[in-house]
Amino acid sequence: MYLPKMMMALFLMQVSVFAQAQLRIEITQGGDDPTPIAIVPFNWSGAGLLKEDVANVVAADMGRSGQFRPLERADMLSQPRSSKEVFYRDWRVLGVDYLVVGRIDSVNLASVQTSSPASYGLSYELMDVRAQKPIASWKIAEVKDLRAAAHHISDTIYQKLTGLRGIFSTKLMYVSVVQQGSGEKVYKLEVADADGQRPRTLLESSEPIMSPVWSPDGKRVAYVSFAGGRPAIYIQNRFTGKRIKLTGFPGINGAPDWSPDGQKMAMVLSKDGNPEIYIMDMKTRALRRLTHHYAIDTEPRWTKDGAALVFTSNRGGSPQIYKVDALSGRVVRLTFRGSYNARAQTSPDGHDLVMVHRENGQFHISVQNLQRDLFANLTKTSLDESPSISPNGSMVIYATQHKNMGVLGAVAINGSIKYLLPARHGEVREPVWSPYLN
């Protein structure tokens, strides 16, 4: 009885001696405030004005990520062109953690004769203001699209500082609906930059376009078109515009979703009676029915490993999210909160399930952690629908109502930031975030 006590005392003494040598403090939480960053206007060595303010695009990108707070340009005490010109103290005073400086040089002037646009060379540097040292520098040898170059710079800096691949060069696809003066509606399938800028129309129709989806390589898209009066699933090459009709069965042909390996297409068909989930082999076009239930099974979305699909079904009495094994067809229910959960998609790491969740009669975008029992509403607005997760899993784009208009909203999956994309004329629906495109 006495000896163990003695040993214990000795042990404690040693520990305390050790502790005395080195105080250790554990930090287990973070304020997670956006990191202050300054993007100094890039120095343009050429003549005239550039079409794009690259630094401005980069700052906007960083701000939209929710993880960074760009310094207002008006607050900058100086505008250094390279790390050699930086007085760290100036930036420290402003509370900035990181600093980006850069320069744009003319490589080729625009030629009227060959109708080739001007091309530019860019170089930029990232600095740690607190540690007072450069972190990295990059060069872009020749580029024509300055806006794309700006998004690329954002991606590079973002990845360096967060450890996560940036999504600033990705695209958004959505359906816009514009009511003509005659009262007729025009449906457009559009693709825009991740910041909502520079939309391009892929398809225009007087009949509804629904459920657009990207191929895993981002080169093609699939959607449901009612052209001809009946729904059919089409695949279209984004660059050539060439399209093919994939299915045209009687009844519902809906909700296509490419498997992650691009080999299969999941879809909803009602050719056998009621809506069921099928998988089509893209080479042989062979169909395999995956679900067998008298209830409605719809909105299939592959999990990122391609082994299963999540889908919406009312087999339990109310719409809930289920998971079906792509091979065995074994079904498990995933959601149990509330009486309406639909349009689900799993995050790239497979940890989260993002869906439309009804609470008190209002439809929110919600996230459920599939490993721990965590559930959170990401949006507080009332008619939020069609969530789509960014390829890096950090953001969710969704459709919502704003001032009686259908607009696109984006929210960080951790809820840290939320913003609306600039409203265009008409309505926007069913946004889908592209995969990485380069």
Next chain:
Amino acid sequence: MKNSLSPFFKAALLHAFVIVLLVYSWTAPQEPLVKPKFNTIQASLVAPPKPAAVAPKPNVDKKRQQEAKKRKAQEKEKQKKLQEKKRQQKLAKEKAEKTRRLAKEEKRRKEQEAKKQLEKERKAAKEKKRKADQKAELESMRKKEAERLSELEKLRAQETQRLESLEYSEEQKIISQYRVAIQQQVQRTWSRPPSARKGMQSVLKIAMIPGGEVVSVSVVESSGNAAFDRSVEQAVRRAGILPVPPDAAIFDRHFRIIELIFRPEDL
């Protein structure tokens, strides 16, 4: 078994009772209390009159003197015989007495011897026990002493601890106070990158000068995620000056160099 026997006992008891009753009813009127006393006296009286029972017998007149003489002689003889007999008896008695004495003596001797032996054995046992007791006592004393010493040692340790802790606890209080303050400050300034995950851990070693200004930050244990490591360094640099005790001695002992362990638990 008990049940089968009990009627027998009952019957026996009843019989006994009836017998007692009968005897009682017989003896009760004859004053049974006196009877046993009487009996004893009777018994002691029976023995002595027996030799005296041969009494002299009166005879005829002439021969009376002769007879008397004869009788006297006879008497004398008889007396002599009697005396002889008595003597013999006495002798025998003495002899018997002697034998008895001898026997008694022998017995006593034997008894004494046995007693001696017993005494010897007893003594031996006692000695043995005494020795054992002594040994046990010694052992217990030794034990008690050891206990006392350990108790003393414990008390001394306690006292030392108490004395130390008077100072120590005051210092500990200050340390833990500033430990919490540093923790809170760094937590406020830590912006974790989206790639941060529960289970990651970075350890920073930071050096401060009195007043709490951080003069050096180094990663002593990397999380393996460069962005995570950068974020923890940035958290400390962002804080710039950390709360430290104004007492120079305490600062020197505990805060000049500290380690910060960054381990997100809520992600």
